């Protein structure tokens with residue numbers, strides 16, 4: 594690469610887009626932000642002014658700018674596939690926030706275009722792969738210390754969601770992280786899913802099933818249970834445990850330390866996903882930059898993005914039908930091995 598620092602363009606400067614801009618600008622090495630676009634032009638301009646970048650008038654201008662080497666897409670999910678396809682056409686690496694696309698057909702189009710380009714250009718924002726706790730669990734499993742994995746338990750609790758949030762979005766926005774985590778931890782595919790909604794919290798909108806229990810099964814028969822509870826109120830709480838034939842490895846409530854006041858000792862936990870996964874996002878972006886600098890991105894790829902959407906869509910069908918949905922295993926192209 595001709596320039597010393599990787600020049601990054603960011604499309605979508607809302608919650609996570611603005612965080613990624615800050616990470617590239619201030620928290621990681623080897624890159625700088627040169628261009629931004631958001632349909633909320635004032636938001637992009639204000640952010641661009643703070644870091645000495647340029648707010649551009651279209652997403653295409655960012656992607657095709659001579660001052661941009663690589664792109665982060667953090668717009669709403671429906672725009673992910675068209676923008677990713679544009680990045681591939683421009684021959685530029687792209688970190689696309691999850692989901693790669695809301696439909697399997699759009700993911701397939703990205704995979705076809707990327708293979709036709711002959712280069713791995715796409716990374717999908719499944720940042721739990723960069724979380725120290727999850728990596729520790731994967732290492733413990735790989736070491737053989739806990740034996741054969743038998744059951745994977747996941748808990749995904751969010752303090753609250755807007756009223757527009759639906760039972761299906763619990764699968765496509767929240768559980769999609771557990772789907773990728775399960776595939777990555779177990780190194781195998783999910784083949785079956787069922788979703789159960791039992792007693793409901795009084796704190797959710799009447800149209801929303803909350804909590805829901807998602808029960809999946811992997812190719813070798815590992816049961817993957819996911820409790821997704823998006824109005825848990827008390828904090829942001831993501832936990833995980835692999836039960837093996839000889840032991841278990843787990844990731845419990847994140848401990849942010851404690852304070853003592855008025856004769857009480859209080860343990861502090863994360864209030865939201867930003868705090869819980871801040872280090873993982875930082876590691877993800879640093880690894881993305883390092884990967885590009887060394888030749889190609891090396892995080893979750895387009896095929897991982899496709900598989901996650903494929904399973905999440907099956908979970909949506911399971912929410913609607915109440916039945917167990919079988920999930921055909923997709924063939925992994927050699928390009929992604």
Ligand code: NAP
Nearest residue numbers: 605606607608609610631632633667668669670690691718
């Ligand atoms: P957000 O706060 O709504 O931000 C999205 C931004 O994109 C908004 O500023 C929105 O403007 C703008 N936008 C809308 N249409 C656009 C377009 N066509 N081109 C460019 N920008 C456009 O949403 P968010 O929470 O940041 O989520 C963004 C994406 O990141 C979603 O796909 C979400 O699933 C993903 N995400 C991932 C994680 C993770 O853990 N990996 C966490 C959070 C979010 P308006 O507000 O004016 O519409």
